[in-house]
Amino acid sequence: MKVKLAGVSMAVLLLLGAGNSALAHHGFTIEFDPTKCMDLAGTLTGLEWDNPHAYLRMDVKSADGKVVPWRLEMITPNALKRNGTTSEDFATNMNKPMHARACPAREGAGQNRGAAEYIKLADGLIRIVGQVVERDLTPQKLSFWN
Amino acid sequence: MRTAVVLAIVAVLLIPLSAQNAQNAQTTPDWSRIAGNFGEVKVLPNGGPVSRTADGHPDLTGRYYPNRAGRMLQGGYRLGDEIMDQYDPAVTPQENPVFRPETKDKYQYPTPYGICAPGGTPTSITTQATEHGPMELIQKPGVLWILTEFPQTIRRIPTDGRPHSKNPDPSFNGESVAHWEGDTLVVDTIAIDERMRNISVGRSGDAGAWTHSKEERVIERFTRTSKNYLTYQLTVIDPVVLVKPFTSAPLTWTLAQDPNDVWTEYLCTANEEPFHYENMNPEWKKLYESQRQQN
Numbered sequence: 001m002k003v004k005l006a007g008v009s010m011a012v013l014l015l016l017g018a019g020n021s022a023l024a025h026h027g028f029t030i031e032f033d034p035t036k037c038m039d040l041a042g043t044l045t046g047l048e049w050d051n052p053h054a055y056l057r058m059d060v061k062s063a064d065g066k067v068v069p070w071r072l073e074m075i076t077p078n079a080l081k082r083n084g085t086t087s088e089d090f091a092t093n094m095n096k097p098m099h100a101r102a103c104p105a106r107e108g109a110g111q112n113r114g115a116a117e118y119i120k121l122a123d124g125l126i127r128i129v130g131q132v133v134e135r136d137l138t139p140q141k142l143s144f145w146n
Numbered sequence: 147m148r149t150a151v152v153l154a155i156v157a158v159l160l161i162p163l164s165a166q167n168a169q170n171a172q173t174t175p176d177w178s179r180i181a182g183n184f185g186e187v188k189v190l191p192n193g194g195p196v197s198r199t200a201d202g203h204p205d206l207t208g209r210y211y212p213n214r215a216g217r218m219l220q221g222g223y224r225l226g227d228e229i230m231d232q233y234d235p236a237v238t239p240q241e242n243p244v245f246r247p248e249t250k251d252k253y254q255y256p257t258p259y260g261i262c263a264p265g266g267t268p269t270s271i272t273t274q275a276t277e278h279g280p281m282e283l284i285q286k287p288g289v290l291w292i293l294t295e296f297p298q299t300i301r302r303i304p305t306d307g308r309p310h311s312k313n314p315d316p317s318f319n320g321e322s323v324a325h326w327e328g329d330t331l332v333v334d335t336i337a338i339d340e341r342m343r344n345i346s347v348g349r350s351g352d353a354g355a356w357t358h359s360k361e362e363r364v365i366e367r368f369t370r371t372s373k374n375y376l377t378y379q380l381t382v383i384d385p386v387v388l389v390k391p392f393t394s395a396p397l398t399w400t401l402a403q404d405p406n407d408v409w410t411e412y413l414c415t416a417n418e419e420p421f422h423y424e425n426m427n428p429e430w431k432k433l434y435e436s437q438r439q440q441n
């Protein structure tokens with residue numbers, strides 16, 4: 001059964017991987033769970049503007065009032081820059097409220113780590129910053145569209 | 147009476163159209179609220195005739211993107227096939243490569259996990275089908291330079307029609323020579339390092355990647371069909387791996403329209419996370435290890 005499950009998982013991986021960046025160093029579904037994507041609200045606290053992926057850091061307040069630091073992967077700086085999101089945009093909106101739609105990392109692939117699909121920084125613009133694996137989730141369906 | 151029937155038929159025919167329009171209105175977002183000026187993305191006009199160099203050949207010089215919009219788009223968010231696809235299979239169908247059955251295990255496998263390999267020829271160009279990055283061509287008398295941003299690649303190709311050297315050393319990009327056939331520059335490449343994968347050569351993406359034998363030869367045809375449009379077509383010949391040569395559809399590239407478009411240094415080095423892999427769920431890790439062992 002375990003073997004069968006593994007086989008199915010690999011088939012799904014390969015299928016989903018087909019749409020990902022070919023030369024990128026990892027496939028989306030090996031690290032992130034596209035079935036558990038969630039809304040995160042909090043404060044933008046950091047940016048790693050690096051290849052092959054940029055990362056943002058945000059503090060999210062959990063239900064019990066604890067502050068949980070999240071680290072969210074985005075696409076590459078060259079694609080972000082040419083599609084309306086620069087490192088300057090993050091600097092301008094640093095330490096201000098933000099929203100993200102992100103898919104969490106799988107077990108062992110980093111706690112409180114995820115892959116962002118969309119974000120909204122304090123300037124109010126929706127930004128497409130990652131692989132939108134939730135195909136039906138158009139920007140206007142986001143809980144933070146308005 | 148007759149008029150009424152005609153009107154009724156017209157009304158019935160119009161119902162699906164209006165329903166469709168309503169659906170489009172629902173699915174097309176207000177782009178002014180989204181970063182990236184996606185509302186301005188459109189299929190480019192041809193832009194006029196191609197300029198020519200002093201020797202009479204078309205000037206291929208320019209920076210091009212692998213879509214019909216003349217700018218970098220994002221693979222994660224598709225704007226529409228008419229914008230993003232490099233060819234229309236209904237107009238120019240493309241057959242998949244036909245592999246020899248005995249070569250499957252040795253030559254067909256995706257890129258191992260965590261690897262940032264060089265692209266090599268022709269992958270540095272073909273992989274832009276999913277990377278969506280730029281290709282820059284710089285044409286000088288007797289020479290064509292081809293640059294890609296990621297995988298960061300520089301190719302310098304003599305275009306004077308010289309033959310290949312006798313025993314070229316293998317290299318990631320191989321040894322290329324070129325000649326003109328009418329308005330098309332034909333680039334012929336051999337001696338490509340056998341570790342290089344053909345990615346998006348045939349099937350798009352890494353899942354269809356395949357390596358090649360020492361006998362591989364790649365023919366690339368560059369044709370600037372108008373100021374804004376460039377066509378790239380490739381043929382891969384490898385009698386060890388393929389039953390017959392693979393020829394792609396003519397793939398469309400468009401000229402970058404933003405004069406301030408940046409050129410980014412993109413080396414896949416800075417924030418790769420090896421520890422995530424080391425700490426990964428053992429079952430997932432096992433799956434990838436089994437893949438790696440196939441190499």
